[in-house]
Amino acid sequence: MRHACKKISQLASDSLDRPLSLLERLKFKLHLSMCSHCRDFDHNIKLIHKVTAMMHTTDYGQTRLSEKQRQQLHNNLNAIK
Numbered sequence: 886m887r888h889a890c891k892k893i894s895q896l897a898s899d900s901l902d903r904p905l906s907l908l909e910r911l912k913f914k915l916h917l918s919m920c921s922h923c924r925d926f927d928h929n930i931k932l933i934h935k936v937t938a939m940m941h942t943t944d945y946g947q948t949r950l951s952e953k954q955r956q957q958l959h960n961n962l963n964a965i966k
């Protein structure tokens with residue numbers, strides 16, 4: 886992983902916990918526009934965040950993913966490995 890990508894992936898996970906500053910957002914968007922690796926990473930981390938948040942807010946038995954969402958999640962998890 887390139888040094889810039891490391892920083893960007895850190896920003897991607899930070900953005901889930903806190904709002905990014907304007908400068909950080911600019912750097913982030915600029916890098917994502919050039920780097921497909923980080924675009925995928927950002928997409929995946931947000932998806933996982935969404936799913937885990939969903940699992941925490943609903944009873945496990947009531948968590949319902951549509952077939953399409955399940956398929957998408959599956960594909961994304963495979964992409965990370």
Ligand SMILES: [Zn+2]
Nearest residue numbers: 890920922923
């Ligand atoms: Zn990158």
